[in-house]
Amino acid sequence: MTNLKQYEESVKNLASKGEDFNFPNSDPKHATIVTSTILNISKEVQFYIKNFDGSIADNILEEIGDKRPRFIDSLSYFLAIGNKIQIVIEEPNNNSSNNKISEFYTFLKEEVENSKPNLEIKLASSTFKENIREGLKLETKSSDFFFMVGDDKSFRINFDRKQGKSVCNFNSPKIAKRLSMNFNKGFASCSKFVFND
Amino acid sequence: MINSFSSYFEIFAGLNLGYATIRGFREAANSELFGLKKKYSQLDEQIDILVDKVNVATGENSNGQTNLERLNLFKKEFDTKKDGLEEKIKKIIELGIDFQMLFFITCIFCFFILILGGFESYFEGKINSIKI
Numbered sequence A: 001m002t003n004l005k006q007y008e009e010s011v012k013n014l015a016s017k018g019e020d021f022n023f024p025n026s027d028p029k030h031a032t033i034v035t036s037t038i039l040n041i042s043k044e045v046q047f048y049i050k051n052f053d054g055s056i057a058d059n060i061l062e063e064i065g066d067k068r069p070r071f072i073d074s075l076s077y078f079l080a081i082g083n084k085i086q087i088v089i090e091e092p093n094n095n096s097s098n099n100k101i102s103e104f105y106t107f108l109k110e111e112v113e114n115s116k117p118n119l120e121i122k123l124a125s126s127t128f129k130e131n132i133r134e135g136l137k138l139e140t141k142s143s144d145f146f147f148m149v150g151d152d153k154s155f156r157i158n159f160d161r162k163q164g165k166s167v168c169n170f171n172s173p174k175i176a177k178r179l180s181m182n183f184n185k186g187f188a189s190c191s192k193f194v195f196n197d
Numbered sequence B: 001m002i003n004s005f006s007s008y009f010e011i012f013a014g015l016n017l018g019y020a021t022i023r024g025f026r027e028a029a030n031s032e033l034f035g036l037k038k039k040y041s042q043l044d045e046q047i048d049i050l051v052d053k054v055n056v057a058t059g060e061n062s063n064g065q066t067n068l069e070r071l072n073l074f075k076k077e078f079d080t081k082k083d084g085l086e087e088k089i090k091k092i093i094e095l096g097i098d099f100q101m102l103f104f105i106t107c108i109f110c111f112f113i114l115i116l117g118g119f120e121s122y123f124e125g126k127i128n129s130i131k132i
Helices: A004-017 A028-041 A070-080 A103-115 A127-133 A173-187 B002-021 B023-034 B035-056 B068-131
Strands: A046-048 A084-088 A119-123 A144-151 A154-160 A165-169
Touching: A004 A028, A004 B035, A028 A144, A028 A154, A046 A173, A070 A084, A070 A103, A084 A173, A103 A144, A127 A173, A144 A173, A144 B002, A154 A173, B002 B023, B002 B068, B035 B068
Parallel strands: A046 A084, A084 A119
Antiparallel strands: A046 A144, A144 A154, A154 A165
């Protein structure tokens, strides 16, 4: 069993048992496993993301036999079974890596074109950002604070994208509720995200 | 009088003898009576969770992140749980041995009662024959 496979097994076990346990999650491949797991165990997800460059979502975990980006697969299934996701993006124009439009961007664009009612994508307004910063009483001066919350219970918070400082938990309603409450507060103030052709 | 209950004593003696002498029977009875199997599986599960926690907390080490402190913390927790587990197993074994002896004595007591019952019916037969 590879290390990533073991990691995946452990993540699955902790998620299914609903363990309240904070753990770091910095590496993009490990982050792909955790974010996909949050999608797999949740019915409603709030996702505050920097851009659509696909740094996590486009990862193909070949080491554990994946042939397609796991996150996109999980999100595709998540939407297909009628679960709801709200995405707020901060940088609207950064949707590629290595000058190649990310698969994540393309996937979301197609889903929006297919008018999926359970998918809402908005552009972060200044009110939204303030809400997040003040509502959560962020002490960090880093503007890199992004997160994903599932069912007011599980979360993955990114403190510093460049350094990859992140923390996750599959059962911490107290923190998850705070994140989702502040997300929802500012969500209405955000404008609809428009995909470029 | 005793003979009226002799079949119950026979069953009771059998059960006690079974518990005291047959290991499989004792283990099955212990599992059912005291929920040992459940307790074991709960402890197993707790250890599995602990291993998963260590794994997710240190799983990214290949990228240069040192989680030695975390690992040590877990090791401490693991050792505490292991000690607790060993203590529990010890208690269970002691409990099993006590019960084994107790059940064996009860079995012997039941045999005495049955023998007494035999004497009783023998003398009852004698008395009845005198009356006739």
